[in-house]
Amino acid sequence: MSNDVNSATSSFVDSLRWPDKKVPTEKNDELKQEDFFALLTQQLSYQDPSKPADNDQMISQMTNFTMAEGISNLNTKFESLAASMTSNSALQASALIGKKALLESDTVEHGPGMQSRGSIIVAEPVEKLTLSIVNDKNELVRKIELGEQSVGATRFEWDGLNQSGDPVPPGEYTIKAEGQTNGKFESLPTATFRNIDSVNVNGSQGIVINTKAGAVRLTDVAEIA
Template identity: 65%
Template structure:
């Protein structure tokens, strides 16, 4: 039998640390009562012919009070930060199951739903056409959007073939092409992706996880049900 001890990093550390006996921590912090006790002791030993300077005593008391106030302020900020993180986690959990609009060259088709997305046109475009392909690269459908102004151009795909029968649910490749200033070119797309989970990742904020990977919530253009 191996004598190796399992690592206590990650989730394991939570269980190991939870089973360890707790010891009382010694508090070496100097309190205001300690300060006044030291000040009283100092006054009792002062030279009567050279009494302590009142201004100096007031300055010491003021400095101590300010230091204690800053310490308590820091504790309050830490408590506020922890509370905000908890609130962010709670709010982020409500995103699971919704859809995030992300830049992508694929579109999700779900049974009984119309797939939606956006074409990102930097300039006015003519003869804008969407081409949908299956996993083998075969063209299965096209959507004619005609002439469009510059900006975010919304579109819908019903996911039906020429006979009105639905294509199987899943991921399909999508390409947007059109004529800009007489030149035919491809345009960027953004489509809605199912949000599978979310993470609270410290400095990176809320992370949204989809089938295509993880992105910051700040990079999500739109959330839809």
Template identity: 60%
Template sequence: MNNDISTSSSYLDSIRWQEQQVASSEDESDALTQEDFFSLLTQQLSYQDPSNPADNDQMIAQMTSFTMAQGITDLNTNFESLASSMTSNSALQASTLVGKQALLESNTLDLNETGDARGSAVAEEAMDNLKIKVTDESGQLVRTIDMGSQAAGAIRFAWDGNNEAGERLPEGEYTITAEGSTNGEFSSLPVATFKNIESVNINGSSGIIINTKEGAVRLTDVAEIA
């Protein structure tokens, strides 16, 4: 009869593996702890010359240096945690922008099945006889919106999607221009229109990037979210 006891089993092997893993993780720790510092300090005191002991100011300076180093390490850890939390919050806030509209510099206007197409013209000085002109894909002028006299600044406008005859035009992309006169001289104004935000990206160096069909722009370059 064989009385040998086998010590090989999947259960025992799993225990041995866990023990080795714990020991390995402990051995790999190279960080000096407060206990290590006091052990070194104790060794330093035990080997010092009794006739010429260490100065109290030097001992205090060493303890202060260690405390400061530990404090800086803790501060870096806290900053990393804060940065991670801020990134998570930024990603959460950015996700709420999808589906909204961003006011971007553009000379195209998106007309949906229902509702108005809106935008803004920017005048550096007061304008007279300001007109917003809308053309279709073929370049045909379909609507002129008379804005009259306007003060300097951002001038908001809205197009109801109808042509000059009051007929609703098909949805799609239209080109828009703004022209007005100052002291009798006509000039074109830069125009910004609302674009649908299709997606957002979180970029460490550039912050939040919003993506529209016209391309990607930084959130800081967006004049308005609607």
């Protein structure tokens, strides 16, 4: 009687258990070097003795397989290298935050304790080079005389004072550079230093820096200060 009870109890307990299921193994369709040699051995075993396989053809097959395997391994290494370079670029880019970038611009930023600086691009020797600083009401705030300048980048600084020597409110001011070349006054391109607020690592565009004036690629920055 007890044996029957034990048997019934065992059957009831077994019925409560999860049925054993075999986890299917994933098939890998990639041919490895061992698979190639297995196929080559099989090919040799079925060849016609009267028409043996051409040695040149066999060497060509082995060479093609070796090249394919090498290219596959090379691609894997390049992917790893690209990931490492992206990581290094992000780390280096983070060191730019807080620095100043010289960007092509026709405005200059002024704030408390800020020394507004920039450059005027002189393509030909000029005489009577001047820099005019204008506020948002299109009023002339300051005119800086820079005199005669040779070819190159002519630096300028503005202390935030107007023509009378009084401080002006903080904000963005328009700048305009003019110089006399061959008896004619011409406008010249300008660039100003902007504070780098943040940086992005953007695949196709590389490192992009963000300033109050907008976003620009690092390759378009003339100078970092």
